[in-house]
Amino acid sequence: MLKEIHEQPEVIKATQKNYLQEFFNDFESKFKNLILNKKIIFVGCGTAYHACLVGEYYFNKYTNIDTSSELASELRYKKINKDEKILFIFISQSGETMDTLMALKYIKKNKHSSIVITNSLQSSMVREADVTIPTYADKEVGVASTKAFTCQILSLANLSIEIGKMTNSISKKDYNKNLAILKLLPIKLKKLIINFTPEAKKIAKKLSQSDTCYFIGRNIVYPIALEGSLKLKEISYMHSEGFPGGEMKHGPIALIDKKSLTICLSPNNELYEKSISNAEEIAARNGKVIILSSVKIQIKSLNTHNVSLPKENFIDTPFIYTIPLQLISYYFALNEGTDIDQPRNLAKSVTVE
Ligand code: M6R
Numbered sequence: 029m030l031k032e033i034h035e036q037p038e039v040i041k042a043t044q045k046n047y048l049q050e051f052f053n054d055f056e057s058k059f060k061n062l063i064l065n066k067k068i069i070f071v072g073c074g075t076a077y078h079a080c081l082v083g084e085y086y087f088n089k090y091t092n093i094d095t096s097s098e099l100a101s102e103l104r105y106k107k108i109n110k111d112e113k114i115l116f117i118f119i120s121q122s123g124e125t126m127d128t129l130m131a132l133k134y135i136k137k138n139k140h141s142s143i144v145i146t147n148s149l150q151s152s153m154v155r156e157a158d159v160t161i162p163t164y165a166d167k168e169v170g171v172a173s174t175k176a177f178t179c180q181i182l183s184l185a186n187l188s189i190e191i192g193k194m195t196n197s198i199s200k201k202d203y204n205k206n207l208a209i210l211k212l213l214p215i216k217l218k219k220l221i222i223n224f225t226p227e228a229k230k231i232a233k234k235l236s237q238s239d240t241c242y243f244i245g246r247n248i249v250y251p252i253a254l255e256g257s258l259k260l261k262e263i264s265y266m267h268s269e270g271f272p273g274g275e276m277k278h279g280p281i282a283l284i285d286k287k288s289l290t291i292c293l294s295p296n297n298e299l300y301e302k303s304i305s306n307a308e309e310i311a312a313r314n315g316k317v318i319i320l321s322s323v324k325i326q327i328k329s330l331n332t333h334n335v336s337l338p339k340e341n342f343i344d345t346p347f348i349y350t351i352p353l354q355l356i357s358y359y360f361a362l363n364e365g366t367d368i369d370q371p372r373n374l375a376k377s378v379t380v381e
């Protein structure tokens with residue numbers, strides 16, 4: 029897993045290079061008919077589902093298309109409106125996950141169109157879908173998905189700005205600006221991995237004094253909070269939950285006590301103040317808090333600790349907040365002595381219902 033975490037700058041570079049020079053060239057002729065006048069539903073399981081949720085935020089920002097996400101195992105048993113034109117975008121590292129594959133077959137039966145974003149070009153989903161968007165994460169061996177996830181969100185970032193440009197919902201200037209940010213991402217992430225590793229080891233030690241770990245985030249880092257929590261559960265077996273920050277007051281804040289640690293994802297955006305006030309509410313109830321933010325914060329409470337992350341833009345935010353959480357989970361699991369690459373009860377590809 030550590031190797032695959034460290035490979036992310038390289039595979040992101042390879043994926044982006046391919047998209048720019050080949051795959052997304054001639055975007056209109058490849059995608060126009062498939063996309064226009066349709067609602068989009070993203071579908072996946074586990075980490076791939078978290079990528080779906082990130083996709084929703086990207087599409088909401090850069091396009092005017094209505095999108096939503098479905099867990100594949102739920103979609104399979106729902107009624108789908110046959111009259112509405114829907115494009116389903118399936119996300120799967122393996123392209124073989126049974127729930128996702130069956131959901132793809134199900135929507136095909138209902139005559140809807142499909143794209144699959146996958147890391148496995150020889151897979152069953154590729155054979156079923158109308159169009160495939162490859163990720164170039166190379167083979168992912170660790171059960172806990174890391175580099176496949178960041179390549180999936182890179183794919184969605186590109187798709188959303190390409191559609192935005194095609195439909196004039198973003199300007200040419202913004203499109204170019206975002207592409208330039210994505211091009212610089214590998215260098216930024218390489219530095220982040222190096223700089224954050226000592227912090228991840230310190231946070232891993234703090235975690236061992238807690239019974240449970242919560243992850244909170246708003247907007248595009250809400251799915252990252254879910255993903256951070258999934259990573260921690262999967263490889264360390266520690267109890268963990270991810271919440272949207274705004275939901276804490278509607279119930280989950282009752283869980284907070286001095287044996288809990290909350291990792292609060294607070295990028296420098298319009299929700300920053302609200303996110304910090306969530307952190308303060310948790311600290312006021314004796315919960316330990318770690319704030320990950322690109323803003324240097326003046327901390328008032330003793331049980332709150334701030335760790336600086338690089339300055340982010342909207343489009344690179346999910347990458348910058350994902351990698352630190354992967355490293356924290358990895359070093360905590362290492363201290364716990366679990367089998368990180370082959371955690372108990374889990375398989376790399378879930379080919380049963
Ligand atoms: O191969 P897929 O992307 O379809 O797999 C989906 C999930 O089973 C997978 O992401 C799982 O949640 C990972 N173990 C998460 O780290």
